[in-house]
Amino acid sequence: MIYLSKSKYCQGKQCAKILWMNQNKKDLFDSSVLNEARLETGNQVGDLAMGYYGDFVEVKFGERRSDMLADTKKYLDAGDKVIAEASFAFGENFCSVDILRVNDDGSFDVVEVKSSTSKNAEDDSDEKNVKEVYLDDMAYQYYVLTACGYRVNSMSLMQLNRSYVRHGELDIHKLFVVEDYTEAVRSRQADVPETLARITAVAEQEAEPPSDDYIGNRCNKPYECGYKAFCWRNMPENNVFDIGFRVRGTKKEELFRAGILTMEDVLNADGCGLSDKPLRQITTKVLGLPPFVDRDGIKEFLDSLWYPLYYFDFETWPQAIPLFDDVWPYEQIPTQYSLHIQNEPGGPLIHKEFLGKEGEDPRRAIAERICEDIPAAGCMIAYYAAFEKTRIKELAGLFPDLSAHLMAIYENTRDLIDPFAKGHYYCEAMGGRTSIKVVLPAFFPDDPELDYHALDLIHNGTEAADAFATLHEQSPEDIEKIRAALLKYCELDTLAMVRILDKLRTLI
Numbered sequence: 001m002i003y004l005s006k007s008k009y010c011q012g013k014q015c016a017k018i019l020w021m022n023q024n025k026k027d028l029f030d031s032s033v034l035n036e037a038r039l040e041t042g043n044q045v046g047d048l049a050m051g052y053y054g055d056f057v058e059v060k061f062g063e064r065r066s067d068m069l070a071d072t073k074k075y076l077d078a079g080d081k082v083i084a085e086a087s088f089a090f091g092e093n094f095c096s097v098d099i100l101r102v103n104d105d106g107s108f109d110v111v112e113v114k115s116s117t118s119k120n121a122e123d124d125s126d127e128k129n130v131k132e133v134y135l136d137d138m139a140y141q142y143y144v145l146t147a148c149g150y151r152v153n154s155m156s157l158m159q160l161n162r163s164y165v166r167h168g169e170l171d172i173h174k175l176f177v178v179e180d181y182t183e184a185v186r187s188r189q190a191d192v193p194e195t196l197a198r199i200t201a202v203a204e205q206e207a208e209p210p211s212d213d214y215i216g217n218r219c220n221k222p223y224e225c226g227y228k229a230f231c232w233r234n235m236p237e238n239n240v241f242d243i244g245f246r247v248r249g250t251k252k253e254e255l256f257r258a259g260i261l262t263m264e265d266v267l268n269a270d271g272c273g274l275s276d277k278p279l280r281q282i283t284t285k286v287l288g289l290p291p292f293v294d295r296d297g298i299k300e301f302l303d304s305l306w307y308p309l310y311y312f313d314f315e316t317w318p319q320a321i322p323l324f325d326d327v328w329p330y331e332q333i334p335t336q337y338s339l340h341i342q343n344e345p346g347g348p349l350i351h352k353e354f355l356g357k358e359g360e361d362p363r364r365a366i367a368e369r370i371c372e373d374i375p376a377a378g379c380m381i382a383y384y385a386a387f388e389k390t391r392i393k394e395l396a397g398l399f400p401d402l403s404a405h406l407m408a409i410y411e412n413t414r415d416l417i418d419p420f421a422k423g424h425y426y427c428e429a430m431g432g433r434t435s436i437k438v439v440l441p442a443f444f445p446d447d448p449e450l451d452y453h454a455l456d457l458i459h460n461g462t463e464a465a466d467a468f469a470t471l472h473e474q475s476p477e478d479i480e481k482i483r484a485a486l487l488k489y490c491e492l493d494t495l496a497m498v499r500i501l502d503k504l505r506t507l508i
Contacts (some may be wrong), residue, residue, distance in 0.1 A: 002092065003093075004196070005095060006141055008046045009137075009195070010133050010136050010140070014223065017202065017211075018225060019199055026493050029039045029226040030227070030228070033228075034226070037462075041320045049111075050084040057075050058084040059071045059086055060082065060085075060123045061096075066086035067091055072088065082101055085097070099113065099158070103156055107152065107153040108151065108153060112158065113154045113214055114158070117161070120417045134157055139189065142185050143189060153182075154180055155185040155186075156180050157178070159176065160321075161174065161175060162328055162330070164266075165328045166322040167327065175329070176426065203484075219232070236262050238263045238286070240255045240260060240261060240262065240266065243432055244432020247283060263281075280425065281430075285428055288428075289428075291426065291428075292425065293425055295508045297422060297424030298504050301424070307345070308342060308379070309379055309501075311340040311341075312338070312380050312388060312494065313334045313383070313493040314337050314387070315461060315465065315468070315486065316335060317332075318330045319333065332390075333362070335355070337354050337366065337490065339373055342492045345505060346505075349498060353491060354369045358479060360493045363399075367399050367406065368402065371402055371406065379412055380409055380412055381414050382414075382415065382416065383415070383436045383500075385417070386415070392410045393410055409458075416500060417436075419504060421434050425507065429445065444503075450495070452489075455485065456484075456485050456488070459489070471483070
């Protein structure tokens with residue numbers, strides 16, 4: 001017999017085989033799909049949200065659900081009006097409610113807390129920013145509570161308000177947005193028992209459910225599945241799910257269900273209506289074609305640059321709960337940058353860098369240093385420049401005295417991803433992708449100087465953000481090591497751009 005919680009219900013909605021795997025092959029779960037920093041952020045947001053409605057009591061998590069149920073009953077009997085993590089069970093179904101508000105007539109107002117962001121609380125348009133999985137989560141809770149005989153007056157979703165900008169003391173009533181989804185939740189009630197029966201039947205069957213029946217978009221949405229590697233172990237190489245260039249997941253699954261499993265199958269089916277760029281990936285792979293080079297397109301991009309060139313890359317720190325003034329939830333706060341300066345094509349490099357002090361707001365210092373290091377008329381080049389340009393524009397809005405200089409840099413920024421995103425260059429090693437961490441090893445597969453995997457401690461932007469976020473909590477010795485690793489990682493990003501641009505020049 002399987003016991004369900006709201007998280008397991010949502011897992012079953014995503015893919016019923018997850019529940020079977022949890023019961024029978026849990027040791028095969030790949031925990032790398034879990035982002036510990038994101039989970040910790042969710043805990044911090046949840047803890048803060050408990051105080052939104054004033055005084056509250058909290059049902060402490062315990063291994064024995066019976067203890068949580070008993071504590072909930074105790075608080076309800078005592079007349080407590082706000083109970084965090086109130087727990088209920090009906091049959092094999094259990095749920096803990098993030099925030100339970102008990103009305104004078106005994107009915108409940110249920111508030112589900114998520115660490116994601118909502119729209120502006122003042123926007124009263126009908127279209128609301130909510131994920132399907134959140135509605136499924138709330139629908140399950142409503143089902144359990146009403147099955148227990150309670151009257152649920154409302155179901156609401158509490159999220160972070162992206163329009164809130166901190167000034168002074170944190171205002172949690174402005175930090176959070178509470179939106180009512182009662183009718184949407186009630187409209188799903190007929191589906192809940194049917195879903196429970198279906199996913200429970202799969203979870204409790206003896207034989208392993210056939211993987212082919214479950215492979216598809218559900219393996220990654222709404223969350224990446226830790227059992228994907230196991231279920232996909234017999235998938236052929238170069239299968240349709242490996243097609244890149246933003247071919248929609250629904251299209252890939254449609255091909256898979258139609259028996260078109262490989263890229264060769266796509267070619268044999270006359271391309272299946274795919275556009276030029278994904279078809280280039282497929283033909284290059286299947287037919288073993290040499291790299292595709294559009295010299296005119298590359299030359300047009302190179303002609304848009306002027307020297308000196310300023311190769312630039314930010315690393316940022318997105319704070320779910322703003323710690324500094326003039327910060328909104330999940331604002332990408334620039335914490336460091338690397339800058340390589342080159343005065344002529346193929347010329348020597350000058351390297352400059354900045355890394356903010358741990359625990360402090362780095363934005364004023366980083367904005368000043370950018371203005372010192374990059375002249376207003378300089379040509380800045382970044383990879384996926386929209387990210388760097390957005391941060392530059394935000395800094396310009398925050399510091400009016402630096403705005404003219406920063407906005408000149410903004411206007412003079414060019415994007416190194418363009419020749420790849422526009423299809424001016426493609427080779428088999430890119431695998432239908434265009435990120436710098438794909439293009440770099442495609443151009444330089446055996447260069448240890450350009451190997452992100454060889455770096456110490458920090459290997460990608462997520463690790464860099466997580467490391468800076470907790471840097472102030474580390475020992476002096478570890479701070480020194482982590483700062484050195486952060487600088488080395490960011491430096492490689494801009495050195496990579498130098499090498500990629502040099503390679504593009506050799507192609508024409």
